[in-house]
Amino acid sequence: MLLARKRPERLVPEYSLTGDLLSFRRCARQYRYQNGSSLPPSRPVQLWYGEFIHGVLENAYRLWESSGGALTFPLPYERITTADSIAEPPAGLSPHDVRNLGWPVEQALLHQNKRARSRAARSAAYRRAEATLNMLGPYLFPLIAQAEERVLGTRSVPNAGAEQFRAERYALHGVIDVLTEIELTEAATDNLIRRAVQEQCPGLTGEFEVIVDYKGSRRPRVDSSEWQDGAWQVQTYAWLRHQQRRSRRVAAGILIYINELAPGDADIGLIRTDMNLGRTDVEPTRDSDRRMLENWRPGSRADLSADFRFARAIRVIPVDEESIAEATTAFDETVANVERRVKLEAEAVSILQTWNDDCDDRKTCAACDFRYFCDGYLRNGNPAGAEDLIEDEI
Numbered sequence: 246m247l248l249a250r251k252r253p254e255r256l257v258p259e260y261s262l263t264g265d266l267l268s269f270r271r272c273a274r275q276y277r278y279q280n281g282s283s284l285p286p287s288r289p290v291q292l293w294y295g296e297f298i299h300g301v302l303e304n305a306y307r308l309w310e311s312s313g314g315a316l317t318f319p320l321p322y323e324r325i326t327t328a329d330s331i332a333e334p335p336a337g338l339s340p341h342d343v344r345n346l347g348w349p350v351e352q353a354l355l356h357q358n359k360r361a362r363s364r365a366a367r368s369a370a371y372r373r374a375e376a377t378l379n380m381l382g383p384y385l386f387p388l389i390a391q392a393e394e395r396v397l398g399t400r401s402v403p404n405a406g407a408e409q410f411r412a413e414r415y416a417l418h419g420v421i422d423v424l425t426e427i428e429l430t431e432a433a434t435d436n437l438i439r440r441a442v443q444e445q446c447p448g449l450t451g452e453f454e455v456i457v458d459y460k461g462s463r464r465p466r467v468d469s470s471e472w473q474d475g476a477w478q479v480q481t482y483a484w485l486r487h488q489q490r491r492s493r494r495v496a497a498g499i500l501i502y503i504n505e506l507a508p509g510d511a512d513i514g515l516i517r518t519d520m521n522l523g524r525t526d527v528e529p530t531r532d533s534d535r536r537m538l539e540n541w542r543p544g545s546r547a548d549l550s551a552d553f554r555f556a557r558a559i560r561v562i563p564v565d566e567e568s569i570a571e572a573t574t575a576f577d578e579t580v581a582n583v584e585r586r587v588k589l590e591a592e593a594v595s596i597l598q599t600w601n602d603d604c605d606d607r608k609t610c611a612a613c614d615f616r617y618f619c620d621g622y623l624r625n626g627n628p629a630g631a632e633d634l635i636e637d638e639i
Contacts, residue, residue, distance in 0.1 A: 377506055
């Protein structure tokens with residue numbers, strides 16, 4: 246009796262939009278070591294900060310939702326100082342205090358060996374969480390339809406057959422921080438987030454979904470790859486959302502740059518630099534904010550207006566079929582680049598020759614465990630004090 250040869254199992258590689266594609270675009274070599282070799286960073290500083298902010302916002306929203314929207318803002322916050330340790334909040338605090346919202350998140354991260362780089366970084370994270378909750382919560386929470394929405398879709402890998410990649414299709418997945426349902430009308434609104442969407446999507450009426458993604462960083466320069474990648478990220482989220490059943494059309498994406506709501510010294514200095522070099526799309530409209538930035542010195546206090554900080558933090562990106570096609574095509578090419586390197590490495594080409602050290606961000610290099618044998622780190626000048634940029638950023 247003749248037995249049929251067993252067919253090889255079909256391989257459909259999975260890619261996370263943020264954990265794989267954006268990580269690869271930031272630095273291919275770091276991506277290979279951390280994702281391909283499962284070597285997590287020894288000091289997941291930036292990972293801790295992002296997950297802490299997400300966790301506090303999630304806790305606050307669940308609290309607001311369970312109260313039937315009766316939770317009032319501003320939420321109280323007994324400020325954490327650099328002298329405070331990671332201990333249970335002191336007795337007597339309001340149950341709605343930001344410290345009571347943040348402490349269980351810290352404990353969960355600590356069990357995963359994720360902790361703040363320093364007490365100063367921990368204090369800054371709480372300060373920014375408080376600013377985000379009290380400046381955005383009253384406008385964002387009433388609009389939320391779903392939080393932490395997982396989305397999945399499959400796409401073709403470009404040139405897969407010609408280049409003999411391991412697969413012709415790939416699965417793309419991600420987690421949308423917040424899905425909101427917004428009714429766009431010509432009438433004015435008191436909700437600052439809805440108003441921002443109306444201004445960027447003029448003439449669009451009806452009910453739509455808007456994707457919201459939190460970014461634990463400052464507003465990027467308009468000429469940076471981070472600026473472009475952020476726009477492509479929300480456009481691709483829109484495509485993934487459209488693959489789900491019973492979803493409304495996505496009209497826009499909103500990126501919320503958390504650091505802009507409570508900027509630190511490094512953030513203030515970079516805002517001023519970006520303004521002087523014409524590398525930002527949001528500048529002060531008030532003379533008081535402009536003079537404060539012009540006269541600011543490191544270590545001095547900068548009381549920027551809430552309006553300016555809000556404008557810096559909110560970036561609305563209109564979504565349409567053309568913009569979705571541009572973004573998804575760009576990420577398809579990114580997947581093809583990853584698959585090309587996987588194929589080369591399988592042909593016994595070394596990791597250092599296959600995966601480029603193409604990072605141009607000093608903070609990414611400073612947080613990388615593999616920098617000491619990476620030509621890219623040395624090529625960037627191995628700058629003294631580069632590691633301090635991580636703490637300044639958060």
